[in-house]
Amino acid sequence: MATTIKDIAKALGISVSTVSRALNDSPQINDETIKAVKAVAKKFNYRRNNVAAGLRINKTFCLGVVVPNIGIYFYSRVISGMQKAASEAGYQLLICQTDEEEANEIKYLESLSNGRVDGILMAISKGTNKLNHVKQVMEEMPVVLFDRTDSSIDTTQVEADDFNGAFLATKHLIDGGARNIAHLAGPKNMQNSKNRLNGYKEALRQNDISVKQNLIENCDFDRHNVEGALKKILKSNPDLDGVFAVNDDLGVQAILVLKKMGYKIPEQISVIGFGNYPVSKIVEPRLTTVSHHLFEIGEKSVEYLLKMIKNKDAKISHEPLVSELILRESTKH
Amino acid sequence: MATTIKDIAKALGISVSTVSRALNDSPQINDETIKAVKAVAKKFNYRRNNVAAGLRINKTFCLGVVVPNIGIYFYSRVISGMQKAASEAGYQLLICQTDEEEANEIKYLESLSNGRVDGILMAISKGTNKLNHVKQVMEEMPVVLFDRTDSSIDTTQVEADDFNGAFLATKHLIDGGARNIAHLAGPKNMQNSKNRLNGYKEALRQNDISVKQNLIENCDFDRHNVEGALKKILKSNPDLDGVFAVNDDLGVQAILVLKKMGYKIPEQISVIGFGNYPVSKIVEPRLTTVSHHLFEIGEKSVEYLLKMIKNKDAKISHEPLVSELILRESTKH
DNA sequence: CTGAAAGCGCTTACAG
């Protein structure tokens, strides 16, 4: 069995109170005592049971992370950032995958809210329609929403500057001479998708290009929908000369599909993605994209959550994270 | 504040003991009482504090996962499998990333062993030389090693059938007519790399092809080393006609590099990877590879660990997980 | 069938 403060107290013939204080470097304790306690603790290879300590002071030093899937590059990278920030603050991450299903989201949120964690970082699932479970868990502990945010929830939300990133991407296509630009969009009800769609539209408008509904197809973040979407778009827009994909997975797939159809990229059609995923460097031509600063999204989210944990329920307002164009060979420039 | 069994007890005018038993469906409790308790629990939106319950019965219902990096497809996929198996058994995962550094591994293992988790699943870091910290944590709780295993540690180890997978891969190249087959290897001190190297050698031997040291280059699992490795190999082996990469990341990179050098894949050089990562379907030609059953590795690892937690320190012996060839266009067949 | 009490490992007012 692991040693406890009781064992140390017994070994030294002092009380557990004193041991506890000594281990926590309490200023009221004699330096000699502290030294002695720490020596024995070391000898016994003592390590504090944080779960027990947490129970007493009502802290777990754990943060819950609820994401659709950690296998998606976006989330694995964001989580890396979270891990770093959490670890530096002495926190651990409890990670749950929803597989994009509302039922799982509800289940995990419930199980996390049972004194398991001090706060929650989450990205809303594709399948989630109602947000009661989110609002409910917010009554128990602070929640930070990232990436998959929702403005109807009154809490800190961390997102890439989706609107501006999409604007940059679309403008880059226009600057390269494209005029018939398709958008492989995300689900209509998702805020990040909406923001990217709006950035796309705004760039068109500012350049006096009319927004055409038959150039916009929702691919539901699933690359298997890209081929169908492009075929449909090409039917009504044979003069297609640019594609802006809502993320790099779809962008990469667009390149593969268009090449298979015989189009030259970027000579006939320029393709730009979003996210700067590793695959964007594997496809040929390599995908021009918008960089998200995923690691930073993770770090910031944790930073804000820890602040909220400290100052009970504060909602953090912050600058949006800037996006940046990554030029490669799939677009003309 | 969250409701506790105390609140329920007070509301019904009964003792907390009875409430606790009722909530746990103790057979000794009156059905009426159980019903009444559950009704109030529901009304109060009560949820058991598992941390507190765990402290008492010395269980946390958490499993620690220590991996080099969750952003590596291999691990994110394995963890998905772990999550499923853990979740079904009422366990949660506490995930730690070591970034391949021994110091982080030691730190996380220590912090997990403080009553945080009931057992640990881990893949040893590239930078880890001594394994004392692993053996030490094994005195506190069961540990299952997966993928990055080590035969000097006496515990359950779950791995893909690396030897046989590598054998299959190499034999496939030979069957396609290759005779000068390079191996982009992993670190020499790692067991999974060694097994793959041995599978490669065995396939050569069984086909009367001599093993040449200058056809084997360690790329340290880093795709940035592929170009240098291939150039070195080609210098001494200009008649290279096959490449077996220790994983798909390196295999994909090999295709890109060789194409850039002007080689036709697979006409001049066949390339095969290992792992069936998503990128293997993006590169052109698509990468022939060996499938690992990553999800299953995760599920099995958790299954074995839970068994060990139940039966104190049992070491589980099990069948190795079979590998399977995935034929695509980067090899002749 | 139910309750009072002890205890999991820790922290922290309250005394001295």
Add this chain to the structure above:
DNA sequence: CTGAAAGCGCTTACAG
């Protein structure tokens, strides 16, 4: 500067 006691939320022998 140190200790005895209460308590975090729960479970479970021991009584009755």
